[in-house]
Amino acid sequence: MTTPRVRFAPSPTGYLHVGGARTALFNWLFARHSGGTHILRIEDTDRERSTAEHTKVILDGLSWLGISWDEGPYFQGEYASRHRADAERLLAAGKAYRCFCTREELDAQRSQADASGMGFRYDRRCYRLAAVEVAARVSAGTPSTIRFLLDDEEIAWNDAVHGRISFQGRDLDDFVILRSDHTAIYNLAVVSDDIDMGITHVIRGDDHISNTPKQIALYRAFGYNPPVFAHVPMILGSDGKKLSKRHGATAVGDYQEQGIFPAAMRNFLALMGWSPGGDREIMTEPELVRLFTLEGIQKKAAVFDTTKLEWMNGQYLSALPASELLQPVRRQLARMGIGDSRDLAPLIDSVKARSRTILHVAEQVAVRLDPSRSSPDAKGEALVRKMGAAFSGNLSLAGAALEGLQAGEWNAGRLLETLRALAESNGLKLGDVMQPIRVALTGSTVSEPVNELLEVVGRDNSLNRISETARRLGGGVSAA
């Protein structure tokens, strides 16, 4: 068996979608697993919608995900002359014919067919034109497309994920392969390029299943054996509909911004429509490559579950030491307009267990760098309301006790001792003194243990914030 050659062939008419990224990932995993070649081909033949910016975004997205390619990127638009020559070769061989029907005529025929409840099929009126008539129109300069003459025969293939799929030629149409401006239509361009590039396996979304018989017919007409087709299931939004902007973040760039790790995204995407069998979920890149097979691909469409993605990202997050998080966290902080001079590692360590994304880590680090950046959330406000005057009262008490600690004593151990003693001597539960501090410093009722929080925020920042908050909420009345 020759080594596989696969391609990822996005059209640069939009951003790199998670569905496209998943298809790219499968192609890449298959190539790496089998020692094959991964080719990147940009299908830019839709000139109206294709842009260089989209191409760049797609390339950047793939790089971010760690998906590489061995050949390319090739640009389909550069092969226009081969496409045209191939179409004309089919025309000369009598396997295609010129069609002079205009778009308007076709539209009229289509709507008529719709109105009568019949499915539209091109009636081959131009195929029946006499040769002299065709020649006359051509020399008169009448624009024409080239249509493929589709035989009525069974077209079937053994799909690597679905098994045998078959269509009848009579259910298909004599489809256009070359536009009147001599540029190729998708199905022709794909087959022409895949033959030219020696593609052995076509791994793509299953929305292409109905294109496949047309493409196989083209392979037959050109005298080539079709490649192996593997149609991977769609990725759906939470409502079971095709993923779109309505579903929120759908571009891989969105997840990059949210602080999702490429490794986590890759791991998660690999599990959308593929399973290694058994219970494995968190897998390293080499494991993914080793385990990946076309047989493990699912037939059923998968719903993209952001919550589980974030959970998985959290798994990667907690497995990574703070030292490796330094750069990404700094980047996020910079985007938030926060420069820093402090060593962030201890801050990162104290918040990463409770975080799922880098963005979340950065937000919490920012608050610990400067508690005045915090604003109370719903739970924080509820606590203030519930405790009433005791909130600021206990806070002042704590502030006074904490002030007794010198800078050299400001560590988690001493802080805990101090707070415990304070609670005991005032007949308070530990939580009654801890929670107000937590809310004052973070705005929330959730954080690392308060003594650790105090240590990480530092003596001056902590004390300032505590007295400030006590004063503000105490309405100027000292509770002491």
Place this chain on the structure above:
RNA sequence: GGCGCUAUCGUCUAGGGGACUAGGACGGGGCCCUCUCAAGGCCCAAACACGGGUUCGAAUCCCGUUAGCGCUACCA
């Protein structure tokens, strides 16, 4: 409408005739830990779409129904 694809917990999935009182993960609920928690530990609820076959035996094989999705362009 026509053609095609698909159908296991809410979601991602394991399962390829007996090992299934259907397993894992996310999410949900509860308990423990505890100053709080989105962290950790333990526990619970939750699914084979429906109907026919085949078989000693069906989540697994076949057929039909239903539902969902895709395609049906001089888009890709």
